Amino acid sequence: MQSPLCSDLNRTFNHLSSTILQWDEKQLVYQVQLLPAAVLDYVYPPVSGELARLLIGRDMLQVPQYRNDTLYQIRQQDKRLLMGPYRLLEGFEGMFATYPIFLPAPDPLYDWGCGRQPYDCPPGVCWLPTEGKKLWGLATSVLSLDNMQADFRFRALTDQGYHYRLRQVADNVNEAATIAASDPPPHVPVSSTINKFNLVWVLEVAPAGGWEPKWRDPCIAAVVVGSVVVSALVAWLLMTREKHHTLLSAMLPKKVISQLQRGEVTVVEEFLEPVTILFTVETIGDAFMCVAGCPTREDPISAAVRMAGMAQDMIAMVDKFTTRVGTEDMRVKIRIGLHSGPVVAGVIGQRMPRYCLFGDTVNTASRMEANSQPMCIHISAATASLLRMAGAAVMLPSLVPPLTLFGRGRVMIKGCPAGEWELCTD
Structure with a gap:
């Protein structure tokens, strides 16, 4: 203050305050106040009537509801403080920007011609003997919170589809408060902290529709x-x-399936080692064929013994089967032929692939079946030789009767050497 004497302020206060308000383009400052010794003596724009009676001459240190806050402001010594928000007598929400003024003074009772002394001020608060300074008073600006909110541009947040809340964090003199908020307030917002003088404000923003699209x-x-x-x-x-x-x-055999799955276009193998083929009639005009030693290679003797055992099992199974036609019991009889020798095997066809065997061995096995007797197993000399070689070294399962070979003598077979043997059970 250039002229702290109250006699000078009486002449210049209104002009200075008017100049201050003109500088405020956003019209945030509603009122300018000076409080010599914390007593409200100067107000601009001037007030009158009941409002003047309530405000002018109010001692902030003497009114209980203001005393503690006023002492806190004085103790800050040359620091600007923002106080509020408060519901003012004028009928709107406002805040106070205050500044405690300490000036050199010759003694603790010096009053700059204002005729005011701080009311019941604690030692070391209003008079600073070591510095030779005394509290002149408080300079205060009353801020319109409504005008401040308009300058915050919250409308832009609403137009962009956001909910918001500006809240004040409690401190030594100000309580926690909501400065402004949308309706409804934001849900799970992001926040930004704003520090100004002694105030800590937190702006919270969230999309109106939530963070989930x-x-x-x-x-x-x-x-x-x-x-x-x-x-x-x-x-x-x-x-x-x-x-x-x-x-x-x-x-198809598993081995052939694996070859096809690996992408092998041609699945053809030649089995030079003897394989044993079983050929039998299933129904009139039809037959089926079995092979041992192909496609998985196997010892010829073991393959012959295994196939012979299967043939015996088939005879034994069919022998137990009877069916009734009208009033008569009927029995089914089958013929089986076995032959051993080399074959060529492969998958034939693309739309309907079949695993097929080729060679004289297949034909000979078919001839063996065709020239067999019902419920007997007709074998070739090659198969008989392999079964003899097996002897006692290769045993059939315990439930299968032992192999017994019976010679038939020479049998004329079309296109094949004469067959001589039959395989029967004891």
């Missing part, structure tokens, strides 16, 4: 439905693949 739930639903559909398709594909594999396993 509107398409999130439909997208999740679509993903769930898509996952279910894909899972169903995968399950169907696995089931179809398993059925295909089962059907393929029924048609």
